[in-house]
Amino acid sequence: MAPAKNSESRVLALIKHPFVETFTWLYLIAQAVLRYVFSPVPPPPSNSNSEIPKRESRAQDKGLGGIWSRVNSTSALQVHSLMYRFHPSVHYDSAYPSQQQIKEQIVALWKRYDLERRTVFETRVTSVKKNDKGQWIINNNEEEYGLFDGVVTAVGVCGDPQMPTLPDQEKFKGQIFHSSNLDGKDAKGKKILIVGSGASAIEALEFAVKSGAAEIDVLSRSDKWIIPRNVLVQSLLAMNVLGQETSLSWIPEWFLKKFFYRDLQDIAPTDDGIFTETPMANSELFDQIREGKAHWLRGDIVSVEEKGISFNHRAQGVPKGGPGKERLIEGDIIVMATGFKRPSLNFLPDVVFEEPYGPPNWYLQVFPPKYPDICANNSTFVNAIGTVGNMHIGIYTRFLIMFLTDPLTRPTEQRMKTWIDFTRFMKRFAPTKAFDFFTYAELIYWYIFVLLINPFRWKWALFVFFGIGRALPLMVVEQESAFRKELLKQRKDN
Incomplete structure (x- = not known):
């Protein structure tokens, strides 16, 4: 009965939303x-253990899947998942798949390519350095x-x-959680205070909405661009080949304010352009505000009180710390949408951090000038806007393979x-x-x-x-290697 029901619902959806459903079917065919x-x-399949396994500092349940193993369900x-294909073989059933769907695809990929025996968890890498023969040693221990x-970081x-500490937060009679630690928390019928903005705020908002919260207040120190969950809009924004604000950037900003923000333009940024920070992608927030x-x-947060947060509410255009009206925003739960610490790259050689060519100022942004055999993927x-998935992660990795395999393709430091x-x-x-x-179109320009x-x-x-056509260049x-060896032999003989 389930397949018949599913087919029936698909047909009804096609009648009600012909454009969306047609696009969905085309997307499934494209996948x-x-x-x-x-x-x-x-x-x-192989029983050989001769290959050296890759290292991962976290345990399997928190390491496999990356950040998708450490966020809420x-x-x-x-x-749009069209812009998040970390491998050609992934298969999504929806435009904006859930955490569980994405993690399932990662685990399936890991097993399909026999990566289980090639991965070691709970092994922290503290250093990588080259030996006299130009090969990389991990943690100064070649034997182990x-x-x-090459190295992929x-x-x-x-x-x-x-998780920063809020002023006087010990006074709060409710509960305080980080936005990534909300699974199993009871928010039904409660007032949720979300501190922060960006992707973490959207994560907290999704939890609050799906949990049936009575009221949601997002407390943000600054305005941030919000764009719809719409593949056309996201793709058009990502097509800025210059990867920066230009004299024409007012056009997409005007369209966003006019047709997406509409009556909520007072929360749109006035000082920062759309091509200066990663925008939030969410269509639900505005619906919740309008309702x-x-x-x-x-x-700005002044202090935490027993029943909520004392907040200095500023008008549009007033900078952080500027004048505003202070009032108490009551809540039962405070969610710290304050993001994550950036993982350290300190295990890499010191020379790669020397200015003016320290990260992110690297070749193609991921290869330090001293070492084309390090790919900080x-x-x-x-x-950035629209720059996730195998369309660039895979390209960077294949650049590394090309550099390692073909000496004539390697760029010099200069x-x-x-x-x-x-x-x-x-x-x-x-x-x-x-x-x-940067934007995705800018990356394509770089690669070409x-x-x-x-x-x-x-x-x-x-x-x-x-990722195709490797046989010919190899x-x-x-042939080039054989020619060089023959030439070297002739020189020695002479």
Whole structure:
């Protein structure tokens, strides 16, 4: 009966929402095509333990899945899943999948490619350095950990929860939780105070709404751009090839205020442009505000009282700490939507942090100029729009494979620094630093430029962009290696 019911509901949905449902069906078909064409064939089963396992400092339940193992079950993807395909083989049943769906896809991928025997949990990496032969040693212990040709630092940008102490918070008679620790908490019929903004605030909002909270107040020190959960809007914003605020940025900002904010334009930013910080993606917040169930309050926390938070409510355009009207915002639960600590990269060699080429000012933002065999994948990013998924994570990793496999494609330290300086020059008028904000279209420009400037990289283009066509460049590299060996032999003989 279940399949018939599901089919019936699909048909009814198609009649009621023909455009949305048609797009959904096309998306499901597209996912099937992506899996068939671009997913690498899993390796054959092996009982060999000769391969050196990868290291992960957390336990399996908190490590496998990254940040998706450490957020609430009520959390969901904020960008359209079309823009969050961390591997071609992932399969989503909805546009904005839940935490559980995403984690299930990660675990399935981990098992499908036999990564269980290649992963060691609860092993903290404190240092990586090169030996005399140019290979990498972990924790100064070659015997225990082995030798490596390259390093991928996939620590991400979200580590442990960041939980600052509020003034006089010991007075509060209710409960205080971090936004990532809300599963199992009873919020039904209660007043929720959310401290902070950004993705963590959206996570807390989703919990409060799904838990049946009576009232939700978001207390934010500053205004932040909010965009709808709409793949068209998100894609158009990500198409800014310059990756910065320009004289034309007022156009998307005007459209957002006019057609998305509408009657709530007083909570839209007035000083910061859409291309300066990562916007929040949520369509539910405004609905909750219009229904009177939620409020977005701009201001500063003065102190915590028994029944809530004493809050200095500022008007639009008044800076942090500026004048406002102080009042008590009552609540039963305070949720600290204060984000996460950024994981440290201190295990990398000291030289990669030397200015003016310290992170995020690296080649393609992830390769330190001294070492093209280090790929800090998704670990140096600051702010961006539409830049998640295998479309760039996979590309960066395949750049690393190309550099390790083909010596003629490797950039020299000076050329890497020249590229960084060139990017700084191109973005010299940006309100943020060159690598503090970028868009997906800007990344595509980077990739194409870097491939085109070196003819030896041309043969790798299909592999770098799509993960296919590796046989041809490998064959060419073998021929080049054989030629170099023969040439070296002839020189020795002469």
